[in-house]
Amino acid sequence: MKNIFILSLLFVSIQSYCQQIPLNKYGLPVVNSLALYQEIVRADPQQALVRVTDFAMDVRYATMDNFTKTVLYPFPAVFLRRPAYEALLRLQEYLEPLGLGIKIYDGYRPYRVTEKMWEIVPDDRYAADPKKGSGHNRGVAVDLTLIYLKTGREMPMPTPYDDFTEKAHHEYQDLGDEVKENRMLLRTLMEAHGFVALETEWWHYYLKDPQKYPLMDIGFEELK
Numbered sequence: 001m002k003n004i005f006i007l008s009l010l011f012v013s014i015q016s017y018c019q020q021i022p023l024n025k026y027g028l029p030v031v032n033s034l035a036l037y038q039e040i041v042r043a044d045p046q047q048a049l050v051r052v053t054d055f056a057m058d059v060r061y062a063t064m065d066n067f068t069k070t071v072l073y074p075f076p077a078v079f080l081r082r083p084a085y086e087a088l089l090r091l092q093e094y095l096e097p098l099g100l101g102i103k104i105y106d107g108y109r110p111y112r113v114t115e116k117m118w119e120i121v122p123d124d125r126y127a128a129d130p131k132k133g134s135g136h137n138r139g140v141a142v143d144l145t146l147i148y149l150k151t152g153r154e155m156p157m158p159t160p161y162d163d164f165t166e167k168a169h170h171e172y173q174d175l176g177d178e179v180k181e182n183r184m185l186l187r188t189l190m191e192a193h194g195f196v197a198l199e200t201e202w203w204h205y206y207l208k209d210p211q212k213y214p215l216m217d218i219g220f221e222e223l224k
Contacts (some may be wrong), residue, residue, distance in 0.1 A: 021214055026131045030111050032217040040214070047213060049108055049139050049223055050085040052078040055092065056103040056147055060161070061113070067162050068120050072113050077220055079108040081139040084207050087193045088142070094189075099150060105143040105161050105203065109136035111217035125200040126164040135206035138213040142195075143203045146186055155182045158202055170199050 020036060021029035031037050041048045059076035060066040080088070084107075092102055114128050114137055121127040128134030135141030146155045156179050159168045166172055170187065173180070183202050190197065195205035 024111075028131075028133055028215060030133070030137075030215045030217050032111075034218055034222045037216065037218055046082050048082050049079040049216075050082050051224065052080055052085060052088075052104065052107060054089060055144075056101060056152060058103060058105055058161075061106060061109075067164070068117060070116075072116065074220055077224070078104050078106065078142075079139060079220070079223055080142060081108075081207070081213055083194075084140050084142060087195070087207070088144075091189055091193045095146075096149065099148060100155075101147045101149045103145050103147045103154060105145070106136065107142050108139040108216070108223075109134065109141075110219055111137045111215055112219075121164060123164070133215040135210045137215045137217070138210050139216065140210045140213050141204065141206040143201075144186075144205070145203055146182065146189075155185075157182055157186075161203055168201050168203075170197060170202060 020039075021031055024030045031040070055078075057076065057078055059073065059078060061068075062071065062073040062076035064071055066072070088102060088104075095101055111130070111133065114134050115130045117127045118130050122129075124132075128136070143161065145157055145161070147153060148155065156176075158172060158175055158179055159165065167175075170183065175183075186202070187197050190205045194208055196208055198204035198206070
């Protein structure tokens with residue numbers, strides 16, 4: 001009973017902070033103040049964005065080598081909400097004896113970046129509509145693949161990262177057996193660790209119940 005009482009108080013505290021989140025032009029509550037984010041984290045440490053350093057990474061949005069052909073992040077970094085980060089740590093621990101690992105392309109994405117992406121690819125199969133926001137904006141979505149630890153080489157997958165064609169869809173079948181098996185392996189592993197697949201992008205997964213985490217528009221510079 002004591003634990004239930006504590007959780008109830010915590011829920012009320014989080015709700016009170018959520019009421020302070022300003023609405024943007026679409027009527028969405030978006031945390032755009034570092035001070036407010038810190039207040040929310042004090043009320044619930046699981047809301048914290050953790051800077052990820054435990055995995056191989058290829059953060060192309062910090063370079064011009066991405067579909068926008070512009071630099072979207074000030075430096076290469078990946079941030080994830082603590083539950084997402086800890087789930088990936090557990091997955092990594094499972095993979096290591098198999099000689100496999102994780103490579104991450106992207107995690108938390110400030111809302112302003114989602115707006116820029118939508119200007120270039122206004123297609124909600126491949127880019128998040130700013131009127132709804134993204135799991136990346138909530139810090140619970142991750143773009144990733146599997147690698148061979150010995151070489152660091154990526155396992156063969158249906159397409160390169162950010163390939164906006166039907167070939168990137170999970171249901172696409174005109175592929176070699178090895179590629180289909182690798183895609184299914186990634187999905188099976190991610191789902192076993194609490195993530196949900198985006199059907200149009202083999203690399204994109206998000207934690208169940210993403211609405212528990214508010215949309216955010218705080219830059220990497222402030223988070224570091």
